[in-house]
Amino acid sequence: MATVLRLVDLCKNFDSTPVVRNVNLEIRGGEFFTFLGPSGCGKTTTLRMIGGFEQPTSGRILLDGQDITDLPPFLRDVNTVFQNYALFPHMTVVQNVAFGLEMRGASKAEIASRVKKMLAIFGLTGLEKRKPAQLSGGQQQRVAVARSLVLHPRVLLLDEPLAALDAQLRRQIQIELKEIQKSSGVTFVYVTHDQEEALSLSDRIGVMREGVLEQVATPREVYSRPATRFVAEFVGENNILPVRVIGSQGGDTLLEMGHIRVVARDGRVAKGQPAVLAIRPENICLHAERPVGEGNLLAGVVRECLYSGTSLKVVLQLDSGQRLLVQTQAGASFQPEDRVWAAWRPENGRVLPDHPVPHGQVLPGHPPNPQPGSRRRGRWPG
């Protein structure tokens, strides 16, 4: 599919603090693309630059090959769904949805028919005369998307559009959004810090950290083959174990963890470089007895068992002192203080270059705290 949106060397500084650094990206027509990252990573700023609400410090933004970097928001064929919806409180649902068409000088008849169709798609029929304050959160959210989508923009930008909704409604609207995106064929560029949301909705995900696009790939790829330590830690749960690369054998990398040798079928870190081994909790098997045969093996003691209905999470303390999170079947019967063996296959370990975690230790699956001094500041208040 053809590229619709291109970001070329996009940079943004706020008061000489870089918040977006050299982002290069091509977004294809009809794609559901998600910027994923913790708060303060620059994902919203990137979106706002595409929408025209922030001026890039350097770099270009191309829509269908045409440079739109210096165009004001009202001259760009992209529309934004704001995090708090930004519905016009003094207008009814119909007036809100009709606003964009009116601005384009569409005829009364055309406006009426397109608005009607849109409201039907979003299940808002019957609420035409309501003001935003008289709608539920979910209904407001739908009006916000309908108001932008009725213009059939080349790209629809969505800035954490589900953040204000409760978990159940969020899941429901996620499905609706995905369906509407598919049936309308409009390119969606989505921003979220919720990795589950990103994984389930997106065709491709761009993971951002401190203004840098660390990996752009499909959800499967991002999850199973993270490109950096940060991606491995931020997306899903992961065990990050410091290792030393001591050589390679065929396609495998030989690693040393303390004085235990392990193997990973992955060789992207050269010998001598600081490295970590990332292993997903669900890819580790627990054995009460030392298993025989090939494979990587670590011994430890069960510290904690967390039952979640569908699975049992076991926290191990390895003999080396490190902690290891393992996800097993719900039926498994491990008890604290049990001595166990953790095994995994070489292809399930991912060797990644280590980098210091600058803002405190990042716990698996938890975004780091927002960084001080990286708050958005610009021409626009808020």
Added chain:
Amino acid sequence: MYRTRAGTWGLTILAALVYFFLYAPILLMAVYSFNDSRLNITWQGFTWKWYLSLWQNAYVLEAMGNSLVVAVVSTLLSVVLGTTAAYGLYRFRLRTAKLLEGLIFIPLVVPDVVLGVSLLVLFVLAGISLGLHTIIIAHSVFGIAYVAVVVRARLAGLDPNLEQAAMDLGADWWTCFHRIVLPLILPGVVAGGLLAFTVSMDDFVVTFFTAGVGSTTLPLRIYSMLKLGISPEVNALSTILVVVIALLVLIAQLVLRRGANNQSNYVGKEW
């Protein structure tokens, strides 16, 4: 909170005294405007005649006309300039914004005498002859401040994303202002305008310094009538003024309150 019985009584009496001194004179004045006697001391019976004689008093009618012209024109000026100023301060994050904001609101706290004298000095230095136009300029000075204060409070409750959303949907700056911003701050604009109008109607001190010959306003006329003693006519005229101004203030409050209910994200700031 712990309160003694005596303390409660003390507070009640104090409050009663405060209200008594605030409203008793006005009430008394209103009552005596219906008194069928030239003197204010004794009640002789009910009459409308002082109101009727006001209606036939050419000086009073002229002063009323002057006051209305001044109030209407200065209110219009204040609404346009005050709203523009408030919006400008809200929209553009100038480095001097804090300073400019302070400067706009200063006429509210400067003593009227100072404002009046300084304006008079300015007019004299500039060679501007005194008349209705100078009163209008003077009243606009504080009128702008009143409108700006109320509109600024109203704007503070406005979601900045609304303007961005409007622009995102294709509205240019001007469309955005008059289709989105203005309807949402309109209660503030109207309330500010009503305030400016009432303040202009009853201003004495500033007007006293900036009025010229033949440009006597109602408060100035009342003052000059007082020189001949407190006549029931003065009572009647003052009563009318009080009633009109109280009504306007009431309307301003209602407009602000209705607007607050209408704007979901407005934080309900009373000026």
